[in-house]
Amino acid sequence: MRQESFDFLQKYLNNASPTGFEKEGQQLWLAYLKPYIDEYFVDTYGTVVGVINPQAEYKVVIEAHADEISYFVNYITKEGYIYLRRNGGSDPLVAPSKRVNIHTDKGIVKAVFGWPAIHVRKVEQDKAPTIETVFLDCGASSAKEVEEMGIYVGSVVTFEDEFMVMNEKFYVGRALDNRMGGFMIAEVARMLKENGKTLPFGLYIVNAVQEEIGLRGAEMVAHRINPNVAIVTDVTHDTQSPMYEKKVSGDLHCGKGPVITYGPAVQNNLRDLIIRTAQETEIPFQRASATRATGTDTDAFAYSGAGVASALISLPLKYMHTTVETVHAEDVENVTRLIYETLLRIEDKHDFRYFK
Numbered sequence: 001m002r003q004e005s006f007d008f009l010q011k012y013l014n015n016a017s018p019t020g021f022e023k024e025g026q027q028l029w030l031a032y033l034k035p036y037i038d039e040y041f042v043d044t045y046g047t048v049v050g051v052i053n054p055q056a057e058y059k060v061v062i063e064a065h066a067d068e069i070s071y072f073v074n075y076i077t078k079e080g081y082i083y084l085r086r087n088g089g090s091d092p093l094v095a096p097s098k099r100v101n102i103h104t105d106k107g108i109v110k111a112v113f114g115w116p117a118i119h120v121r122k123v124e125q126d127k128a129p130t131i132e133t134v135f136l137d138c139g140a141s142s143a144k145e146v147e148e149m150g151i152y153v154g155s156v157v158t159f160e161d162e163f164m165v166m167n168e169k170f171y172v173g174r175a176l177d178n179r180m181g182g183f184m185i186a187e188v189a190r191m192l193k194e195n196g197k198t199l200p201f202g203l204y205i206v207n208a209v210q211e212e213i214g215l216r217g218a219e220m221v222a223h224r225i226n227p228n229v230a231i232v233t234d235v236t237h238d239t240q241s242p243m244y245e246k247k248v249s250g251d252l253h254c255g256k257g258p259v260i261t262y263g264p265a266v267q268n269n270l271r272d273l274i275i276r277t278a279q280e281t282e283i284p285f286q287r288a289s290a291t292r293a294t295g296t297d298t299d300a301f302a303y304s305g306a307g308v309a310s311a312l313i314s315l316p317l318k319y320m321h322t323t324v325e326t327v328h329a330e331d332v333e334n335v336t337r338l339i340y341e342t343l344l345r346i347e348d349k350h351d352f353r354y355f356k
Contacts, residue, residue: 001329005190008032009163009183013173016101016158018070019088019212022046025066029182029207036189037205043224046209047217050189056202058349061230061308062188062339063218063297064181065211068174069321071157073102073136076147080140082111084157086131088212094322095134099160102138104150111138111157161323169329170254176325180315181233182207184336191340200348201228211297218297222304229270229309229346230301231339235327236261236288236314250288252316255328257283258335259314263290265302267309269352274311277342283334288314309352313338 001009012032017025026048030040037050048066069088076082082102086092096115101108114137115129127133136157140146163173171180189205191197204225208217211234222230238254239246252259260274278285293299294312302310315335318326 001333005187009171012183013163013175013179016070016103017066017068017175017179018103018156018158019067019210021103021156022066022209025179026207026209029066029186033186033189033205036186036193043221045217045220047221048207049221049225050205052189052192052203052205053199054202056200058201059204059225059227059229060199060201060343060346061204061206061225061227061301062185062343063206063208063230063232063301064185064234065178065209065217065297066182066207067209067212067217068158068177068179069212073151073153073155073157075153076143076151078143080138080142080146081114082136082138082146082151084131084134084136087156089321091321092129092131092134096129098323100136100157101160102136102151103156103158104152106150109138109149109151110160111136159323166326170326171329171332172324172326174323174325176317176327177235177320178211178233180235180327180332184233184315184332185339187336188340188343191336192343197344199343201346203343208297215297215300218300219304222301222308226305227301227308229350229352230298231270231274231311231313231342232296232298232301233313233315233335233339234296234298235317235320235325237320238316238318241318252286252288254316254318254326255330256316257285257331258338259286259288259316261288261290261294261298261312261314263294264292265290265294265299266311267302267352268354270309270311273345274313274338274342277345278338281337281341283338283341285334285338286316
């Protein structure tokens, strides 16, 4: 990876972008994207869209989501301890002993997820932490002191964990789901610009908000753009580490390439074009199947308006919704390449009808 791209990736991943409060992350992303697009817009809830060839009638979207899981302050005890509620699919099981940032109007307040020591617990009666039992300690001794620090019910809480490289080939951090996607689609725009590629259609590079609470940002922006085609990238589960059941979750590997999904929301002809592209360019890829829904923004685009030809290219990821989400560097490069090469094979007013 070129140094400028890596520097942006690290800065982007270390910045917090909780669901509903994605502003700072979106500003970073847009600043990186601006040299490679013709224009952009930001919608009412913060989805950012960079556009190449905005005058074109035929519209193609490449999309990722910008938000990360987080917590809201929900209750402050008279002793100054803080209880929470989830914002997205946050997992209380991984919370105890973690450091966090509480986002306030006065700036970041540092806190920790406290937990009773093993010495004072009846370990044989231990139960898994839940949202009702985990709590924050911000060093305050009263509810009044907490509020004087700028913390109120509704304040957003994110984990502090930062990006790192493991064994020279894995990227590790919180919120790789799915700011890795935002990075990859921005890289596609950069490659198109730097390689002097002219597309016969309008390209909309979409970094959508609020995916973690139900695909809401994609739902809104799909209606606004009304595209002909949407290629969505998100993460999917690497199933090689312990405790995965391959008969249920499939057999997917970090390091073996992008994952191309089959399912009702995925338009067959567009998916087949992506597969042919991978084969022609010798990009390794894997296959996965979805049931009623993919669970990604693909669903929002596919079923918007009169129906949009949509497909999903996923990045294999270990330890989803933890603070140590892990992806393989080669997969990041190959997902980016596959989206780029697919765009070069979409013709002006490409007809993806189911059959003719």
